[in-house]
Amino acid sequence: MTTSTEAAVTQNTTGADRKGSALRGADGRPTEVAAFRDVSKDFGAVKAVHGSTFTLHPGETVAFLGPNGAGKSTSIDMLLGLKDPSAGRVTLFGGTPRQAIMDGRVGVMLQSGGLLPEVTVRELVGFACKVHPRGYAVDDVLKTAQILDLADRRVDKLSGGQEQRVRFALATAGDSDLIVLDEPTTGMDVNARQAFWSVMKAQADAGRTILFATHYLEEADAIADRVLVMHKGRLIADGTAAEIKARAGQRRISFDLHPQDGGDASLLSALPGITALDVSGHTVRISTSDADATMAAVYRAGLYPRGLEVTGVGLEQAFITITAEATAAEGN
Amino acid sequence: MSQLIRLEVLRVLRNRRYLFFTVVFPVMMFFFYASTNFGTESFNGVSPKTYYMVSMATFGTVGAALNTAMRIALERKSGWTRQLRLTALPGWAYVLSKVAAAGTVTLPAVLAVFAAGVAEGVHFPLATWLGMGLAVWAGGFVFSAAGVALGYAAAPDTVQPITMVSYMGMAFLGGSWFPLSGGLKTVGQYTPVYLYNELAKYPVNGVSVGASQVIGLAAYLAAFAALAAWLYQRDRKTV
Numbered sequence: 054m055t056t057s058t059e060a061a062v063t064q065n066t067t068g069a070d071r072k073g074s075a076l077r078g079a080d081g082r083p084t085e086v087a088a089f090r091d092v093s094k095d096f097g098a099v100k101a102v103h104g105s106t107f108t109l110h111p112g113e114t115v116a117f118l119g120p121n122g123a124g125k126s127t128s129i130d131m132l133l134g135l136k137d138p139s140a141g142r143v144t145l146f147g148g149t150p151r152q153a154i155m156d157g158r159v160g161v162m163l164q165s166g167g168l169l170p171e172v173t174v175r176e177l178v179g180f181a182c183k184v185h186p187r188g189y190a191v192d193d194v195l196k197t198a199q200i201l202d203l204a205d206r207r208v209d210k211l212s213g214g215q216e217q218r219v220r221f222a223l224a225t226a227g228d229s230d231l232i233v234l235d236e237p238t239t240g241m242d243v244n245a246r247q248a249f250w251s252v253m254k255a256q257a258d259a260g261r262t263i264l265f266a267t268h269y270l271e272e273a274d275a276i277a278d279r280v281l282v283m284h285k286g287r288l289i290a291d292g293t294a295a296e297i298k299a300r301a302g303q304r305r306i307s308f309d310l311h312p313q314d315g316g317d318a319s320l321l322s323a324l325p326g327i328t329a330l331d332v333s334g335h336t337v338r339i340s341t342s343d344a345d346a347t348m349a350a351v352y353r354a355g356l357y358p359r360g361l362e363v364t365g366v367g368l369e370q371a372f373i374t375i376t377a378e379a380t381a382a383e384g385n
Numbered sequence: 386m387s388q389l390i391r392l393e394v395l396r397v398l399r400n401r402r403y404l405f406f407t408v409v410f411p412v413m414m415f416f417f418y419a420s421t422n423f424g425t426e427s428f429n430g431v432s433p434k435t436y437y438m439v440s441m442a443t444f445g446t447v448g449a450a451l452n453t454a455m456r457i458a459l460e461r462k463s464g465w466t467r468q469l470r471l472t473a474l475p476g477w478a479y480v481l482s483k484v485a486a487a488g489t490v491t492l493p494a495v496l497a498v499f500a501a502g503v504a505e506g507v508h509f510p511l512a513t514w515l516g517m518g519l520a521v522w523a524g525g526f527v528f529s530a531a532g533v534a535l536g537y538a539a540a541p542d543t544v545q546p547i548t549m550v551s552y553m554g555m556a557f558l559g560g561s562w563f564p565l566s567g568g569l570k571t572v573g574q575y576t577p578v579y580l581y582n583e584l585a586k587y588p589v590n591g592v593s594v595g596a597s598q599v600i601g602l603a604a605y606l607a608a609f610a611a612l613a614a615w616l617y618q619r620d621r622k623t624v
Binding site: 133135154155156157159161163165166167168169170171172176177180181183184185186223 | 388389392396399400460464465466467468470471472473
């Protein structure tokens with residue numbers, strides 16, 4: 054892709070180049086894209102974000118997953134410097150969020166980012182390209198966002214889905230290293246959503262770091278290298294989509310072992326499929342990735358479990374599982 | 386920065402409602418007054434036609450400046466101001482672009498009313514026209530500052546009635562519709578639009594600048610600007 058104006062930066066930076074340069078700072082040390090260190094945000098008595106710590110690494114595509122009100126938007130606001138944390142520290146590219154934005158390192162698509170009425174799509178996107186320190190040519194941006202056909206339409210005459218694509222164009226108007234999207238597919242139908250993510254994947258393939266908030270588990274699963282799960286202001290899981298799924302797909306087994314029934318309880322830790330074991334008094338709680346094998350082994354070992362309960366969840370209920378665990382942990 | 390000003394000017398020039406209230410309406414009102422027989426030679430030392438030409442030019446300018454309030458309130462609500470904070474533009478660029486755009490689009494309003502004045506037989510030396518034009522244009526920034534303050538004061542549905550009431554109230558007390566006398570004048574002579582109208586009529590009698598009007602307007606400008614700065618800071622903390 055070539056650009057039509059001299060001022061614009063060419064858009065064909067290869068992924069390898071960008072990753073290489075983003076991974077190492079000027080002094081050769083590895084750099085981080087963004088870091089939250091024990092960040093909290095209170096609104097009066099409400100703790101919107103509570104002790105959140107994570108680091109985004111160059112080239113990652115990270116999903117911020119959680120139900121409405123989990124603290125995703127507040128976290129994104131703090132990441133971008135729109136809100137100051139009540140406690141803790143937020144850095145973007147090693148400096149303040151504002152500095153990173155001034156340097157043109159961040160492209161942002163807000164959930165309710167306002168668009169300017171009374172101008173055309175081309176004028177609005179062109180403005181974003183020109184104010185970006187490393188802005189692209191407007192036609193290239195419109196093409197990438199697949200809104201070349203809307204270029205001369207007035208911004209106030211667009212449908213909801215079209216508006217989202219214009220917001221996406223604003224977020225990709227320049228050569229940013231990090232793209233932040235707050236629930237980008239809200240209001241899109243299934244087709245529009247798929248088209249959107251294919252465009253987004255191209256951005257990730259170009260080596261950009263991407264952070265997006267969503268409450269769709271499928272999106273996080275299909276797009277993200279890494280998933281951060283938020284619940285009630287806390288970061289309760291941080292892992293690959295596969296890890297989160299495994300955790301959601303697990304069975305929980307609980308039973309009582311009475312000494313008079315005999316058997317050697319120390320065998321428990323050697324059971325197949327087991328991922329967590331908790332014995333308190335007579336009560337045994339097991340998390341397992343294979344409940345059938347685990348229980349068969351329990352009986353083979355000569356144990357006599359009483360009050361056996363096996364609970365499991367489907368993929369769709371990942372949230373419920375993980376968030377319930379978080380709530381239980383909070384109780385302890 | 387210049388990009389944002391360009392965009393803002395484009396937007397106001399495309400807004401028909403805006404052009405009606407700042408250009409068409411004042412010109413229509415001027416023609417209405419010009420066709421009225423007031424049976425007097427002089428309103429506060431100038432001819433009725435000159436009086437209304439100036440007060441309609443200032444009326445259009447104040448309208449253009451106060452229109453900023455509604456735009457800022459709407460754009461705060463829509464989230465455009467948030468989006469702008471995520472660009473490399475400094476925070477004050479937004480406010481400055483609004484003031485600059487109001488200052489730019491005021492010119493056609495002033496020129497249109499003055500042209501109507503010429504059509505109705507008002508004639509002055511060039512220096513007087515320039516002096517009047519400059520006074521109307523420069524004085525408009527006082528009301529731009531007020532518009533910015535109003536725009537950050539509240540939500541759009543509150544800002545709209547407040548803006549309309551202040552606009553009409555200030556024009557009434559400023560003697561824009563008829564020359565003030567008695568108790569009305571006692572109060573009105575300290576209001577910003579009154580000072581503005583007086584300042585703009587000064588060149589007619591060959592005096593270049595009215596010192597007391599300039600001081601009065603400068604005081605209003607300082608007060609409105611301070612209020613705008615305070616409300617703007619408050620807004621950035623709560624967004």
